[in-house]
Amino acid sequence: MKKSLLAVAAIGAFASAAQAQSSVTVYGILDVGYIGSNAKEGTGGVNKIQKSAFGQSAEQTSRLGFKGTEDLGGGSSAFFTVELGLTPQNPNLSGGSAGDGLQQTTNGAGSAIDNRQSFVGLKKNGIGQFAFGRQYTPVFNTGAATSPGQYNNVVGDVVYNGSSSAYFSGATTASGNNNGLGFTNRASNALTAQSDRFAGFQVGGMYALNNQNQSQTTSAAGATTGGNTNWNGWGLNGNFTWQKLYVGVAYQSFKTQYTSFQDTTTGNYNFGGNSVTGGVRIDNNGVLANPNQTSDKQTLVGATYDFGILKAYAQWVGRKVQNDTSLSVAQLTAGGSTATSAVAAGEQLNRNAQQIGVRSYITPTIESWASIGTGKIKSTVGTASANFVGWQLGSNYYVSKRTNLYAIYGQTQTSSVSGNTGSGNGANQYAVGVRHTF
Known part of the structure; x- marks a missing residue:
């Protein structure tokens, strides 16, 4: 009898402990539909590319997530989030190499899960x-709160530029897993x-640290090297809300360091796409630099105002990628580069x-948006620069609280600059599909 009572007491104790644990929520998005595009790439836009596919993640990147909280008492709580990218139209449901070509970093190429x-983390009510x-960066979060297209993956958003590689020859239709060109996500x-x-008022910050000492067997372009790899970054953000007005600002800075130089003559350092012909690369050799150390500084300012019948948005973003080391031609060629001129510290893109x-x-079930933007890409190596413009139109029809049909059209064009690889590029992209959230 005593043993039975002890067993019942133990079961009750375990049940009480389980109830005190995290309340876990499963959530997700599945976004599929038709995606088409027409693009011009190469110097002066001489190459024409047309794509058509039943694709994915045009309006919002598909994902599966788990999040939970645990009440610790006294206004304190613990929380967690695990969110995985999904590619429902591909043979692999998840996985990829979400990397940043400008920083020469990657999230593990060919990983089984994205x-x-x-x-x-921990939270204290009334403090933070x-x-x-x-995690998402400060610039990403500030931009998300002020984006008229809500970070969709169709071309035309010049700030986020989420699917810049979707219409070039070196990439398939957008999966939404890669970083945008405007900033690090x-x-x-x-x-x-x-x-x-x-x-x-609300303020925040970020510090990212991944310093490591490891043998580098190959550089970014395949030249044999060896040495240390160090990466770190930090950021700050703040925002202010007053009645129907919201204003946010964020800044972040990242550094990537290699003991031996990284050969970028194949076009890793470019704004405009991940293929050799697909980017705008405006300097003497068509690349930014062959760096030992690169710094990447990013700033975003955004604002919204709700007029009731519509909500207005405004954004500005700036990104400066800089080579922080000097290398002679002898040092470059010894490492396998084909460069014919020295690299100077301070060169910027x-x-x-x-x-x-x-x-x-427009109605309780029909939502629409429109955006237009301009920008400039400039290298300090030489005096060339290229201007670009983009615009986008989109609409949602909500058939239920969790399911909507959408149609999005976007277009972008970069000015032609004589002698600069990739200038004169442009594309239009269109998508119709269905998005379901759960």
Whole structure:
């Protein structure tokens, strides 16, 4: 009898403990449909590419997530999120190499699962929260709050530029897993902090640290090298809300360092696409630099105002990628480069863009948006620069609270600059599909 009572007590204790654990929520998005595009690439846009496919993630990147919280008492709680990217139209349901070609970093090429976010943290009501793991960056979060297209993956958004490689010859239709050209979306090995809102103000920050000492058997372009790899970054953000007005600003800076130079003559350092002919690369040799160390500084300012019948948006983004080391021709050729001129520290490739837009519910079930923006790409090696323009139209029809049909059209064009590889490129892209959230 005593043993039975002890067993019942033990079961009750375990049940109580289980109820005190995290309440876990499963959530996700599946976005599929038709995606088509027409593009011009190569110097002066001489190459024509047309694509047509039943694709995925045109309006929003498909994903599967798990998140939960645990009440620790006294206004404190623990929380976690694990979010995986999904590619429902591909043979592999998940996986990829979400990398940043400008920083020469990757999220593990060929990984079995695409890790969009994975973090755990603590929160104190009235103060704020902090978290460790792979997380969205301050610039990404500020841009998300002020994006008229809500970070869709159709061309035309000059700030986010989410699917810039979708219509070039070196890539298939967009999966939404890669970083945009305007800024770095996520940071691994990151510590973030965010305050609660006080008198309309909220502030936050990020520090990402991934310093390591490892043997580099190959450089970015295949030349045999060896040495250390160090990567780190930090960022700050703040926003202010007053009645129907929202204003946000964010800044972040990343550094990537190699003991031996990284040969970029194949076109890794370019703004405009991930193929050799697909980018705008404006300097003497068609590339930015052959760096030992690269710094990448990014700034975004955005605002929204809700007029009731529509919501107005405005954004500005700037990105400066800089070579921080000097290398002679002898050093470059010894490492396998084909460069014929020395590399000087301080060489930069700059991109900035500004965009305005509106978003409104025409009826309780029909939502539409429009945006237009301009920008410039400029290299400090030489005096050349290229201007670009983009615009986008889109609409949602909500058949239920969780399911909508959508249609999106976008277009972009880069000016032609004599002698600069990739200038004169342009594309239009269109998508119709269905998105379901759960």
